[in-house]
Structure formats: C-alpha cells, structure tokens
Amino acid sequence: MNNRIEIKKLTKHYETFFLDDVSFKVPKGYITGFIGPNGSGKTTTIKSILSLIHQYKGTILYNGQDICGENKSYVEDIGIVMDSTFLAKDWTIKNVERAMSVGYSNWDQHQFEDYLKVFEIDQTLKVKELSRGMNTKLMLAIAFSHQAKTLILDEPTSGLDPIIRDEFREILQAYVEDEEHTVLFSTHITQDLEAIADYIVFIQGGKIYFTGSVDDFLNRYVIVKAGLDEADTIEASAIIGSRQYHTRFEAMILREDLPKISDHWIVEKPTIDQIMVFHKRGNN
Amino acid sequence: MKNIKKIIILDFLAIQSYLTFKNFAIYFVFAMLYGLISKTPITVLYTLSFAAVLYSSYPYFVGDESGIDALYKIFGIQAKSVVFGRYIFMYLMNLCAILMGIIMFLMINLALKQPVQLEGWISLSAGFLSIFLVSTGISLLQFPLFFKFGYAKGKILTIMPMMLVVILTAIVMGYFGDYLKKMNLEAIDPISIISFVGVVYLIVLVVSIRSSIFFYLKKEL
Numbered sequence: 001m002n003n004r005i006e007i008k009k010l011t012k013h014y015e016t017f018f019l020d021d022v023s024f025k026v027p028k029g030y031i032t033g034f035i036g037p038n039g040s041g042k043t044t045t046i047k048s049i050l051s052l053i054h055q056y057k058g059t060i061l062y063n064g065q066d067i068c069g070e071n072k073s074y075v076e077d078i079g080i081v082m083d084s085t086f087l088a089k090d091w092t093i094k095n096v097e098r099a100m101s102v103g104y105s106n107w108d109q110h111q112f113e114d115y116l117k118v119f120e121i122d123q124t125l126k127v128k129e130l131s132r133g134m135n136t137k138l139m140l141a142i143a144f145s146h147q148a149k150t151l152i153l154d155e156p157t158s159g160l161d162p163i164i165r166d167e168f169r170e171i172l173q174a175y176v177e178d179e180e181h182t183v184l185f186s187t188h189i190t191q192d193l194e195a196i197a198d199y200i201v202f203i204q205g206g207k208i209y210f211t212g213s214v215d216d217f218l219n220r221y222v223i224v225k226a227g228l229d230e231a232d233t234i235e236a237s238a239i240i241g242s243r244q245y246h247t248r249f250e251a252m253i254l255r256e257d258l259p260k261i262s263d264h265w266i267v268e269k270p271t272i273d274q275i276m277v278f279h280k281r282g283n284n
Numbered sequence: 285m286k287n288i289k290k291i292i293i294l295d296f297l298a299i300q301s302y303l304t305f306k307n308f309a310i311y312f313v314f315a316m317l318y319g320l321i322s323k324t325p326i327t328v329l330y331t332l333s334f335a336a337v338l339y340s341s342y343p344y345f346v347g348d349e350s351g352i353d354a355l356y357k358i359f360g361i362q363a364k365s366v367v368f369g370r371y372i373f374m375y376l377m378n379l380c381a382i383l384m385g386i387i388m389f390l391m392i393n394l395a396l397k398q399p400v401q402l403e404g405w406i407s408l409s410a411g412f413l414s415i416f417l418v419s420t421g422i423s424l425l426q427f428p429l430f431f432k433f434g435y436a437k438g439k440i441l442t443i444m445p446m447m448l449v450v451i452l453t454a455i456v457m458g459y460f461g462d463y464l465k466k467m468n469l470e471a472i473d474p475i476s477i478i479s480f481v482g483v484v485y486l487i488v489l490v491v492s493i494r495s496s497i498f499f500y501l502k503k504e505l
Contacts (some may be wrong), residue, residue: 089350
C-alpha cells in the first residue's frame, strides 16, 4: 500500500462553484502540499476526505478502502488541524482532554499533557481565549495524542507569525520521520511548502493542474522576461500566464516550450507562489 | 450503543459551561418563589421542564457556534448514533427536571402545610406525566428542525409546528366543540385516553426520530 489517500474523479457541485473530476494520490510517508488560491476547492476536497461532505461523485480511498460506507472509523486514524478547531469555545483544556478521551479510542492522556508542555499551552485558558497559534498547537497536540497516522492540515499557518510557522514546519518534519506517518498540507502560503513538502497537488477553480513531486512542479515551468517590444515574438498559445510592465514583459511557460522563444530572453525558475499567480492571471 | 453513550457524554461536556450553579440557583429560586406565592406547587415542574427543553437544545447551539457536529464526525461517530444520543440526552434532562421538580414540589407542600393524600397522588402523577410528555413533545417537534437547519434557524422555525398544533386545536374545538362537550369526556375509560395519548406520542416520537435521521444524514458540515 503506497498511497495513504487516493481520490478518483471527485466531483461536487455547489451553486457558485464545483469540483471537477479531481483525482490525486497522497503517498504514504511523505508530506504532500495541497496548494491553490482561496476558493479553489481545497477545503471541499479535504472535507470530502473527512466525510464531512458526502454528497459527491467519485471515489475516495483511505489505505485502499473506499470511505463511502456506514463505517467511518478510518477518521480516527487522521489528525486534523483546520481553520476552525471544532472545539466548544467555552471548553477549558481539561474539558478538551475529557472530550478527546471519550471520542478517540486510542487517546493517550499522558502524551497530551506532554505535548501541552512542549507547545507551552496555558492549561488554565479556555479554547476561546487561545491565540490563533495556540489553537493550531492545541489541535496538533490532539492529533499527536491519538496516534494519528495521517495529518490533514487545512490552512494551518495562515495568520501565524514567521516564528511559529518555522516551529510548525519543524514539528511536521519530525512527524514524518516515522515512515508510517503521512501529511496532507493545504495552504496558500507556499513558502512553508517549498521548505518541507515532497509532493505537490495544485488545484485551481475546482480542477487539478498538477500532481507530482515538488521538484517536478518547479521544473515544469519557467518564467521568461524580455522588453515590451519583444512580447509579440512569443507564441500566445505557449503562455500560461503573463504580466506586462511599462518597459518589460514577463510570462510563464512550460519548460518544454522554451525553444519557442529567442535566446536573449531572460529565463528564471519560478517559485511556487509565482506558478500559482501566473496560473491565476492567465494570458491577458 | 457505545457511540450513543459517547454522544451523551460529549453533549453533556458541550453544555457543561451553561450548567452553572448560578443558573441552577436562578431556576431554583424562581420556581420556589412562584410555587409559594401562587400556592400552586406544581408550577415548579413547569419551570424546570422549561429549563430541560432549553438545555436539551443547547448542544445544537454549541454545534452552530463551534462546529462540534464536525468533531463528532471526526471521531467516526455515525449520524444515527448522534441522533439517538441527542434524543436520549433530552429524555435524561427531562427526567432529571421532573425528579428535581417533584422534590421541590414536596418542599413547597411542606412549607405551605398542604400534605398530599393518596388519592391526590394519582392525579398528581398524571399531572407529572403530562408535563413530561408536553416538554419532551416540544423537543420532539424542535429536534428535526435543529438537525436540518441548526439551532438559530431551527428555533425560529420551531414556532411553526407549534402554531400548527394551536391552529389545529382551535379548528377542532371550533367545529367539534359542541360535539366534544356532549361526549361527556369524563365518562370515557381512562385506559382509552392513556392509550390514545400514548399512541399519538409514539407516532410523534417515531416521525421525529426518522425525520432527524433523514435530515442529519443529508447534512454537510
């Protein structure tokens, strides 16, 4: 079993948005970054994996088993850090501990207490009194204390300061040192992924644009720059996204289309952020 | 059954912050004072049953506010177990309210020096049971709407089935009032009345649970 999660032709319609034949795999033992602009379908996909959404077409496999059944015990194997904590706002940390010990069959109270100390979470505070960063750490402490083999993180680092984000990345890297552990990390803050992700799934407008290793993703595209007077020399069909300044022009194209432009264009390797931005901009 | 037990404990934890000594004291003092001043001790049961209806709806309120329904799904608890757990939790709340109400009822009776005779206990028991059926009946009307729309919207929409009951009662009384008076209801066998009420209550219970399961299975979080 090489894939922890496998999504096949996931389609979900809303009035203003739809997921269109989304298919990708989350390999076991690695960190997979799930990237895309806001509103691209990341959270809908994640909610489908967690069975929070169930009226969709397509198949989702967890450890090779179809999740579309009455038995949802597979979710216990997943640690979740989402934008919202799902914890009652008036709960104290003690209440959180009690609720988790009721909910998770393999809950380890001592481990939770240890993580609270490691993450320096003030146990006298209520959930609503915790900062955004502390809430994220609390969810991580919960995830690690019920022996989750998979971590699904939905925008966990948005709103966190760089120090906590760096700390967070270290925690994830330590987590995947165990080959049984897998991470699916959805974010639009792509610097986090460039540092730690092994694979990338890129979604935009409900469609998957890329799925593969980070290196392949970054090597797939190039950014080319030239003077504005040379802009017309590039084939429009090759341009994925472009940007025009007063005197210069830059575009993102597939690396394989490089021979289509003249030698004196400046060629640069894009960042994940730039790939997303150019994809979104299109060729205007 | 294991998951239903989980839901009862989790729902209790969810509303625990509202089950404060201060809140209990307010209900206790208000119920006792009203019972003493009105010299009708049974009013304490109305007050406490009202509190039970209110408190058994709080898990939906916390669900709206914090998304604990999603948490239950993340625990791998099936929708049916959540529904059954909520109904059992509601019955437990009402049972506690009735038991506390009876204790307070006896305290007021003692204070008013109105000992209850044996014959009085039979009609009082019928009264306690009626209050229990009415208060749980209100929840039976509320719960499917809470499961479908959540607490805030469901609470507003709850008024509709209650209005429907009132309107239907008014229509029945308007058209059949004279006929009912002629029927001499007191002469009807109490067993028949109890059976009729029991059957109606059971139908409402089954419809309520089935609707709640139907709505909750469809609900996406």
